[in-house]
Amino acid sequence: MMEIRRITLREIRLPLKEPFRISSGVVAERRIALLELQEASGAITWSECVAGEFPNYSPETIDTAWLAITEWLGPRVVGRAFQSPGEVFAVLEHDVRGHLMAKAAIEMGAWGLEATMLGMPLSTLLGGTRREIEVGISLGIQPSPEALVRRVTEALAAGYRKVKIKIMPGADVDFVRAAREAAGPSAPLMADANNAYTLDDVPSLLALDELDLMMIEQPLAWDDLVRHATLQRQLRTPLCLDESITSLDRAQDMVALGAGRIVNIKPGRVGGLASSVAIHDFCQSNDVPVWCGGMLESGIGRAYNVALASLPNFVKPGDVSPSSRYWDRDIVAPEWTMTDRGTMVVPQGAGLGVEVDVDRVADLTVRETVLRAS
Ligand code: OSB
Ligand code: MG
Numbered sequence: 001m002m003e004i005r006r007i008t009l010r011e012i013r014l015p016l017k018e019p020f021r022i023s024s025g026v027v028a029e030r031r032i033a034l035l036e037l038q039e040a041s042g043a044i045t046w047s048e049c050v051a052g053e054f055p056n057y058s059p060e061t062i063d064t065a066w067l068a069i070t071e072w073l074g075p076r077v078v079g080r081a082f083q084s085p086g087e088v089f090a091v092l093e094h095d096v097r098g099h100l101m102a103k104a105a106i107e108m109g110a111w112g113l114e115a116t117m118l119g120m121p122l123s124t125l126l127g128g129t130r131r132e133i134e135v136g137i138s139l140g141i142q143p144s145p146e147a148l149v150r151r152v153t154e155a156l157a158a159g160y161r162k163v164k165i166k167i168m169p170g171a172d173v174d175f176v177r178a179a180r181e182a183a184g185p186s187a188p189l190m191a192d193a194n195n196a197y198t199l200d201d202v203p204s205l206l207a208l209d210e211l212d213l214m215m216i217e218q219p220l221a222w223d224d225l226v227r228h229a230t231l232q233r234q235l236r237t238p239l240c241l242d243e244s245i246t247s248l249d250r251a252q253d254m255v256a257l258g259a260g261r262i263v264n265i266k267p268g269r270v271g272g273l274a275s276s277v278a279i280h281d282f283c284q285s286n287d288v289p290v291w292c293g294g295m296l297e298s299g300i301g302r303a304y305n306v307a308l309a310s311l312p313n314f315v316k317p318g319d320v321s322p323s324s325r326y327w328d329r330d331i332v333a334p335e336w337t338m339t340d341r342g343t344m345v346v347p348q349g350a351g352l353g354v355e356v357d358v359d360r361v362a363d364l365t366v367r368e369t370v371l372r373a374s
Pocket of ligand 2: 192194217218242243264293
């Protein structure tokens with residue numbers, strides 16, 4: 001039994017070490033919404049909303065999520081009793097369309113609270129089996145192939161088990177080919193286009209198909225499945241879907257249509273952890289590998305991603321990089337680190353397994369509102 005008594009919603013600003021450029025935009029400073037949830041017993045946990053500042057990844061933004069949480073979603077859960085966190089998503093979903101990142105922020109917090117109250121690692125609560133997860137890095141679009149080669153070489157030397165290269169027309173085949181030539185034929189490289197292509201671009205995509213990539217992520221429109229299926233039939237490289245997979249239904253559609261062969265699971269994008277685990281389980285039964293994506297989360301969101309990535313069908317390295325890849329200083333202790341084996345250790349302490357630096361959060365906070373049971 002759990003009753004969320006209070007949610008404190010805060011916005012913090014956290015500057016990235018360097019701007020992160022994808023095909024649809026660039027971010028230099030994250031505006032991050034954090035939730036501090038308090039249970040009736042007094043237990044506290046934190047969660048993070050992954051929505052960005054602009055709607056260039058999905059229709060949601062931090063400002064739409066703020067509105068959704070304060071006006072529609074928060075009031076539904078605060079003061080309400082739940083038998084288990086698995087019940088929360090249905091309550092948030094009922095007659096509210098979309099706003100999945102806002103829903104996820106609350107739903108994930110309920111799992112964090114449950115783990116905290118049970119004195120159990122979040123990983124264990126979710127059914128995780130791995131003690132360490134494999135770590136990948138996502139490299140933003142670089143100014144030149146030479147600059148990209150430098151970044152890829154450094155990442156492989158640092159031990160990352162997968163290097164994802166952001167691409168767009170004008171920064172694709174030459175860039176990725178240079179990376180492949182420098183890194184060698186067996187280096188674990190992949191590309192992510194964030195919807196920058198259409199079926200008119202098949203020639204470029206066929207050129208990428210020659211470069212032995214682990215996968216090509218979401219080349220076509222953010223909500224497309226049918227054209228991805230047309231494209232997948234022409235490529236030997238597996239397509240991995242990110243933006244298009246917003247629910248278990250969409251994962252089932254992907255398999256039914258042959259729209260992709262790998263799924264990037266981001267709990268924020270699919271409405272939370274129950275949905276993530278359902279997608280994981282479905283993919284596992286259908287021999288579809290999954291891996292955990294990232295949204296440039298702070299150390300709080302990262303705790304949820306690490307726990308999720310400890311489930312058995314997360315068989316490819318995630319975009320779950322150490323704190324120092326993103327920030328001068330994270331907002332949790334200990335910070336997230338990578339072993340010299342290119343792995344991250346799954347915390348075995350209760351709840352999230354990291355402490356939130358509340359003083360630092362207070363320093364970084366630019367707005368705050370409290371939702372209480374009425
Ligand atoms: O497409 O996976 C993506 C970041 C913001 C928006 C979309 C994406 C990304 C990343 C970052 O690739 C991965 C990370 O958090 O390291
Ligand atoms: Mg992606």
